[in-house]
Amino acid sequence: MKKKQISQIKEILVSKRSDLLDIVSRKKHYDLPDNEVGDEMDSASHSVEKEMLFELTNNEKNMFDSIEASLRKIEKSKYGICELCRKTISFKRLKAMPWARYCINCQKKFEASD
Numbered sequence: 001m002k003k004k005q006i007s008q009i010k011e012i013l014v015s016k017r018s019d020l021l022d023i024v025s026r027k028k029h030y031d032l033p034d035n036e037v038g039d040e041m042d043s044a045s046h047s048v049e050k051e052m053l054f055e056l057t058n059n060e061k062n063m064f065d066s067i068e069a070s071l072r073k074i075e076k077s078k079y080g081i082c083e084l085c086r087k088t089i090s091f092k093r094l095k096a097m098p099w100a101r102y103c104i105n106c107q108k109k110f111e112a113s114d
Contacts, residue, residue, distance in 0.1 A: 001081050005091055009098045010074055016098075017067045020060055066099035082106050 075080040080089050084106040093100055102110055 001088070001091060001094075006074060006079065009079070009094055010071070012095075012098045013067050013074075014069055017064065017071070020064050020067075023060065048094070063099065066101065069101075070099045 024078045069081060073081075080091075080094055081087070082089055082103040083101045085103060087103055089100055093104055100107070
């Protein structure tokens with residue numbers, strides 16, 4: 001996958017992650033500070049985000065975890081690889097569902113096994 005494509009996907013993931021955290025903020029009537037700076041603030045912010053996760057529904061929590069896993073894969077240059085067959089997941093699928101763990105064929109098999 002090209003760097004530009006990965007950059008596009010990362011923006012989508014970060015935006016969706018932010019949306020989920022905003023949902024929690026609204027549920028708790030709590031806003032994260034707008035002017036966070038530096039490593040110390042990033043660390044504090046991360047701790048607050050973790051605490052806020054307890055307020056997410058199971059579906060939101062699963063999506064958040066998938067987004068976090070996808071962002072980690074991007075950082076490790078392992079993003080876009082199906083976890084079952086190890087083939088490349090199509091950019092079209094990743095653009096539609098950037099937290100996808102499986103290619104479309106393996107996803108169908110996975111869903112059929114449930």
